[in-house]
Amino acid sequence: MFGWLLKKLAITTGYIANYGYTDGSGDWYIIVDSDKCDGCGKCVEACPRNVLEVITDDYDDLVVAIRKEHRKNVKYVCAPCKPTSGPRDIKCQQACPTGAITHSW
Numbered sequence: 666m667f668g669w670l671l672k673k674l675a676i677t678t679g680y681i682a683n684y685g686y687t688d689g690s691g692d693w694y695i696i697v698d699s700d701k702c703d704g705c706g707k708c709v710e711a712c713p714r715n716v717l718e719v720i721t722d723d724y725d726d727l728v729v730a731i732r733k734e735h736r737k738n739v740k741y742v743c744a745p746c747k748p749t750s751g752p753r754d755i756k757c758q759q760a761c762p763t764g765a766i767t768h769s770w
């Protein structure tokens with residue numbers, strides 16, 4: 666009974682956070698699924714550009730977020746992981762054990 670209730674609450678409080686912007690060249694968003702993210706911080710440690718941070722959200726859960734100063738420049742700050750040509754090496758996604766963080770481009 667309590668297990669079902671906890672699961673129901675988790676479903677109710679889950680959300681998808683989209684950090685980024687759309688401009689004339691495309692959609693540039695980093696997307697965090699709060700149902701999958703437990704705030705472990707592995708993606709934060711893996712990021713070479715200090716783009717990410719773990720925060721406490723409105724539901725008092727730990728979850729990763731994109732630092733405010735990078736929410737309008739992810740296309741550029743993430744370019745070392747995702748060049749416009751050549752192989753990609755998306756360290757935050759590779760570090761995440763649950764697939765909680767994805768990108769729109």
Ligand code: SF4
Nearest residue numbers: 712716743746756757
């Ligand atoms: S793509 Fe690279 S620079 Fe951008 S948040 Fe992920 S690890 Fe950091």
Ligand code: SF4
Nearest residue numbers: 702703705706708761
């Ligand atoms: S590695 Fe995955 S689960 Fe851990 S904080 Fe980052 S997005 Fe969340």
